[in-house]
Amino acid sequence: MLFSRDDKELKDTYRTPIFGTEEEDVEMPRYSIGKKPIQPRVAYRLVKDELMDEGNARLNLATFCQTYMEDEATKLMAETLEKNAIDKSEYPQTTELENRCVNIIADLWHAPKDMKFIGTSTVGSSEACMLAGMAMKFRWRNRAKKLGMDVTNKKPNLVISSGFQVCWEKFCVYWDIEMRLVPLDEEHMSLNIDKVMDYVDDYTIGIVGILGITYTGKYDDIKKLNDVVEEYNKTAKLSVPIHVDGASGGLFAPFIEPDLEWDFRLKNVVSISTSGHKYGLVYPGIGWVMWKDEQFLPKELIFEVSYLGGKMPTMAINFSRSASQVIGQYYNFLRYGFEGYRQIHQRTKDVAMYLAKEIKDMGLFEIYNDGSNLPIVCYKLKEDANVEWTLDDLADRLLMKGWQVPAYPLPENLQNVRIQRIVCRADLGHAMAEQLVNDIKSGIKALNNAHVLEKNEQNKGAHGFTH
Numbered sequence: 001m002l003f004s005r006d007d008k009e010l011k012d013t014y015r016t017p018i019f020g021t022e023e024e025d026v027e028m029p030r031y032s033i034g035k036k037p038i039q040p041r042v043a044y045r046l047v048k049d050e051l052m053d054e055g056n057a058r059l060n061l062a063t064f065c066q067t068y069m070e071d072e073a074t075k076l077m078a079e080t081l082e083k084n085a086i087d088k089s090e091y092p093q094t095t096e097l098e099n100r101c102v103n104i105i106a107d108l109w110h111a112p113k114d115m116k117f118i119g120t121s122t123v124g125s126s127e128a129c130m131l132a133g134m135a136m137k138f139r140w141r142n143r144a145k146k147l148g149m150d151v152t153n154k155k156p157n158l159v160i161s162s163g164f165q166v167c168w169e170k171f172c173v174y175w176d177i178e179m180r181l182v183p184l185d186e187e188h189m190s191l192n193i194d195k196v197m198d199y200v201d202d203y204t205i206g207i208v209g210i211l212g213i214t215y216t217g218k219y220d221d222i223k224k225l226n227d228v229v230e231e232y233n234k235t236a237k238l239s240v241p242i243h244v245d246g247a248s249g250g251l252f253a254p255f256i257e258p259d260l261e262w263d264f265r266l267k268n269v270v271s272i273s274t275s276g277h278k279y280g281l282v283y284p285g286i287g288w289v290m291w292k293d294e295q296f297l298p299k300e301l302i303f304e305v306s307y308l309g310g311k312m313p314t315m316a317i318n319f320s321r322s323a324s325q326v327i328g329q330y331y332n333f334l335r336y337g338f339e340g341y342r343q344i345h346q347r348t349k350d351v352a353m354y355l356a357k358e359i360k361d362m363g364l365f366e367i368y369n370d371g372s373n374l375p376i377v378c379y380k381l382k383e384d385a386n387v388e389w390t391l392d393d394l395a396d397r398l399l400m401k402g403w404q405v406p407a408y409p410l411p412e413n414l415q416n417v418r419i420q421r422i423v424c425r426a427d428l429g430h431a432m433a434e435q436l437v438n439d440i441k442s443g444i445k446a447l448n449n450a451h452v453l454e455k456n457e458q459n460k461g462a463h464g465f466t467h
């Protein structure tokens with residue numbers, strides 16, 4: 001029995017409609033836990049309703065993270081939430097699925113057959129980048145020590161373009177590394193290959209190339225980077241490795257541009273990271289990091305876990321987490337196969353290029369990325385657009401229709417350029433994209449007819465307007 005009839009305090013029974021229960025009046029606990037339990041169906045409704053005004057994730061074009069998975073995948077993931085990814089001995093078959101994913105990804109990234117690749121799942125690209133960064137730091141230190149270099153008083157450094165994602169700044173702060181930024185500029189919207197080696201010296205633990213700059217979606221030219229690094233390494237005291245941050249491109253490029261050389265085919269690329277929850281098409285909470293060969297992952301970073309009488313190496317910053325995302329990733333690999341991923345990504349790219357063309361044809365915007373690498377469209381207002389509104393105003397108009405399309409400044413050196421970015425994901429179909437174009441057009445029309453109230457010059461954020 002859920003509640004007895006003679007319960008003096010709780011008159012509701014399981015038959016009472018949710019919005020007729022007294023429990024529905026419960027004060028939502030904010031600072032301390034409530035005194036009594038309430039019915040699960042009422043708790044469910046209350047929490048669900050609290051989240052109702054958060055917007056529709058599918059219309060959020062600000063994020064790379066997946067907002068759609070097939071019902072079967074969602075069911076499978078919901079049914080495996082209790083599995084702990086770190087507990088290799090209790091869940092050996094889950095571990096087997098993780099290992100298969102590592103093998104599949106290593107194969108997509110052309111891990112050389114004559115080397116012993118090693119990799120692991122992570123919570124996302126941030127954890128994957130931390131692990132790759134630590135491996136570069138430890139490996140550099142081990143080698144520098146052998147050469148008698150001062151590894152205690154002098155700080156090592158990491159070289160990356162100023163279009164880096166914040167996880168690299170975190171890595172450098174947490175692990176006490178100097179972050180050397182190669183600036184982006186109007187002529188170099190990705191890593192400047194002519195300049196990058198100026199930032200490298202004997203204390204460089206590695207260079208990070210980005211396959212899909214977060215701000216614009218552009219790819220660093222990893223092949224050219226490999227060439228200049230190769231030249232440098234010929235005479236270097238300590239050879240410099242390349243890590244590729246393929247958060248978005250790592251599981252996009254292999255399917256769409258298989259001939260693009262950015263991965264382990266390149267000699268100096270020793271590690272790669274990606275987010276399974278971006279173009280790996282899994283809900284948030286999964287990333288992958290891979291080393292081309294065991295020699296690039298110092299032994300002291302690997303911890304041995306007993307596993308069915310054998311030993312299972314693990315490397316993670318986290319310990320316990322659900323394995324359901326790993327299982328979701330394996331489901332996708334099994335379900336889609338290479339051709340399925342290719343079809344999904346190709347259509348997403350077509351949608352991005354359609355959007356870029358439509359937006360260009362509006363005549364007001366300069367396109368920075370037209371979706372021809374990653375399916376990301378970003379643009380700024382033309383200098384001579386001659387309009388009284390800003391991209392922030394347009395973002396506000398789109399928000400009224402439920403679309404989240406943020407406007408923000410480009411990184412250091414280009415911070416005066418304010419752009420708007422549309423991240424196309426698998427679940428943004430062509431019909432939805434047409435609707436977005438119509439909403440942009442009607443937003444512009446409304447803004448052109450509005451009397452825009454300019455705030456002071458310092459505040460370039462959202463502007464108010466009156467009709």
Ligand SMILES: Cc1ncc(COP(=O)(O)O)c(C=O)c1O
Pocket residue numbers: 064123124125126127129165167210212213214245247248274275287
């Ligand atoms: C280039 C790059 N690196 C790392 C990350 C961090 O990814 P995650 O959210 O999976 O931790 C992102 C996220 O957008 C990114 O674009």
